[in-house]
Amino acid sequence: MDTKRDIASRQDITLFINEFYEIVRADQTIGFIFNDVIEMDWEHHIPLIVDFWETILLDNPVYKNNAMSSHFHVNSKVPLTKEHFDAWLNAFSSSIDNNFEGPVCEMAKKRAKSIAAIMHLKMEEATKRQNG
Ligand code: HEM
Numbered sequence: 001m002d003t004k005r006d007i008a009s010r011q012d013i014t015l016f017i018n019e020f021y022e023i024v025r026a027d028q029t030i031g032f033i034f035n036d037v038i039e040m041d042w043e044h045h046i047p048l049i050v051d052f053w054e055t056i057l058l059d060n061p062v063y064k065n066n067a068m069s070s071h072f073h074v075n076s077k078v079p080l081t082k083e084h085f086d087a088w089l090n091a092f093s094s095s096i097d098n099n100f101e102g103p104v105c106e107m108a109k110k111r112a113k114s115i116a117a118i119m120h121l122k123m124e125e126a127t128k129r130q131n132g
Contacts, residue, residue, distance in 0.1 A: 006102025013053045017046060020095035029087035037077050056111055057104055067115070068122060075123040076130065085116045 007013060021042075025031050034040055051063040074080065092112050096105050 004099065004101040007057060007096070007100050007104040007108065010050060010054050010058070012100065013050050013057065014046070016095045016099050017050055017053065019098065020091055021046070023091040023094055024088065027087050027091060030084050030091075033074065033078055033084075038074060053108065057108055068119060071119055071123060072126055075126055079127045079130075080120065080123045082120065085120050089113060089116055 007016070021034070025034050048063070048065065052065075052067055054060050055063040071080070078084075089112060093109050096108055
């Protein structure tokens with residue numbers, strides 16, 4: 001039987017985050033943002049996003065940045081819509097469900113959803129301001 005364990009370490013987070021970006025970069029709706037629009041420094045970005053999730057999921061406060069702020073820059077190049085957030089969330093859930101299961105996984109998906117909802121609102125406000 002295919003029994004999966006729960007996310008329990010930084011190594012586990014690194015595993016699903018790497019898979020997340022494979023899925024995201026191949027995605028028809030948002031792949032272009034990561035491949036073409038933003039010049040991603042992956043060596044810098046992957047450890048940062050792993051820090052972000054380690055802070056939330058393992059209760060280890062290693063992430064010191066503001067996760068919201070860099071998205072205003074992204075949003076100024078591509079106004080982020082519900083379709084973008086849905087694609088992001090689907091990729092996030094798949095990358096977790098393909099590898100792990102358990103309460104920490106459920107928390108990760110729940111937190112991602114609520115942060116995405118807040119981010120979506122803030123981006124919409126910024127787009128309105130931008131368009132006068
Ligand atoms: C449509 C949805 C999203 C898109 C297209 C997107 C895109 C990006 C891009 C392009 C960057 C890199 C920015 C740069 O380095 O210049 C980034 C950074 C980041 N994203 Fe997202 N993102 C999305 C949603 C989310 C959500 C929902 C979360 C959290 C649940 C999140 C968490 C982060 C974090 C933690 C960083 C690193 C910020 C830093 O400390 O520099 N993103 N995102």
